[in-house]
Ligand SMILES: [Zn+2]
Ligand SMILES: [Zn+2]
């Protein structure tokens with residue numbers, strides 16, 4: 179089921195790409211603190227999820243191109259050319275807004291990707307966890323950097339998939355019961371919790387960040403408890 | 413009201429800082445594609461909200477220090493020294509995990525900030541919107557880069573604050589009514605929508621990202637409609 183009935187062309191900030199006074203445009207480009215090679219850091223971030231998609235470099239021309247084309251454009255230091263993310267894969271990053279940092283040597287392209295950003299097919303380029311590498315005996319890649327809400331979503335999805343796999347050819351009575359959405363939900367403790375917490379947040383008493391922090395702490399505790407109880411059961 | 417009763421020390425990933433084999437540690441540091449100056453890009457991201465807090469550079473020592481201390485540490489190119497974010501302000505960024513990108517020249521410090529990250533007191537360093545600058549006659553700063561959920565939260569909070577300000581000395585009957593949480597909620601259309609949509613998402617039918625995209629589109633449409641109706645009335 180997909181809810182995406184609206185057309186993406188009705189953009190969040192509909193003014194990007196308007197005809198701008200060339201003076202103001204130049205003032206902006208001049209205000210960036212370009213380094214000795216004429217570059218600054220550019221970070222592409224998913225406007226909906228906050229996921230950091232990729233990081234590249236920009237020069238003056240790359241930034242000007244992004245502002246006018248609305249497609250995230252970078253400068254390749256190895257190939258010494260401009261390149262628009264998606265020019266080969268067609269997975270463009272559609273830029274809604276651009277932010278400069280306090281000392282103006284770093285920018286964020288806040289946008290919506292058309293598809294996976296990484297040339298490997300991964301949703302983002304950041305799929306190698308340093309801690310995972312250091313703590314595991316086997317190198318396990320495909321460990322996407324995820325913030326609390328998406329980490330939760332991923333756990334819930336994984337749990338649901340586990341429940342859907344028949345273990346001895348056909349699903350057991352328990353499994354069939356669990357496939358029922360209502361029962362499934364009652365089994366997955368996080369769900370009611372997230373809804374309650376989001377209700378409180380939406381009523382304006384707490385900030386979404388606080389809600390997510392509580393979720394993260396509960397979540398990691400229940401993870402630890404779960405592991406403990408599994409070990410106890412042997 | 414604060415929900416934060418849990419101790420932050422019960423961390424998400426409790427294994428960081430463990431005694432690690434020096435060999436594995438070296439293998440990891442060697443695997444980073446340090447540039448000709450021995451540097452790589454480091455991006456600090458809020459683990460709960462996904463907000464990009466700041467961007468700096470790291471050398472081998474800065475990364476090693478972050479892994480062992482759990483505090484986001486960078487290399488200052490201007491001062492040519494290591495520095496730990498928070499060493500002056502005490503607003504440390506407590507690192508839960510670190511991610512390498514596909515070509516290993518860029519990393520994410522995924523962590524929880526103790527307070528505002530920017531030396532200006534701003535929550536993040538990215539508070540200057542390029543589009544805002546190009547489209548407005550007056551330069552307006554303090555325009556934090558915000559993803560859909562936080563943009564929504566900020567609008568709701570702002571609307572609530574507007575309603576709380578008495579216009580002629582004392583709140584009108586309408587205003588007093590609006591201060592009632594239930595009525596306020598019925599006035600702010602987004603709220604029921606977000607709850608419904610989150611329920612659907614939680615039930616596993618759609619991804620959180622899709623939910624947020626729909627929210628963003630509805631949200632921007634209702635913003636446009638609101639402006640139109642204001643102009644029509646004005
Ligand atoms: Zn900077
Ligand atoms: Zn990549």
Ligand SMILES: [Zn+2]
Nearest residue numbers: 296297298514
């Ligand atoms: Zn790549």
Ligand SMILES: [Zn+2]
Nearest residue numbers: 359360363615
């Ligand atoms: Zn349910």
Ligand SMILES: [Zn+2]
Nearest residue numbers: 378381382383
């Ligand atoms: Zn309340």
Ligand SMILES: [Zn+2]
Nearest residue numbers: 513515517518
């Ligand atoms: Zn890279």
Ligand SMILES: [Zn+2]
Nearest residue numbers: 280530531537
């Ligand atoms: Zn700053």
Ligand SMILES: [Zn+2]
Nearest residue numbers: 280530531532
């Ligand atoms: Zn600063």
Ligand SMILES: [Zn+2]
Nearest residue numbers: 381593594597
């Ligand atoms: Zn309500």
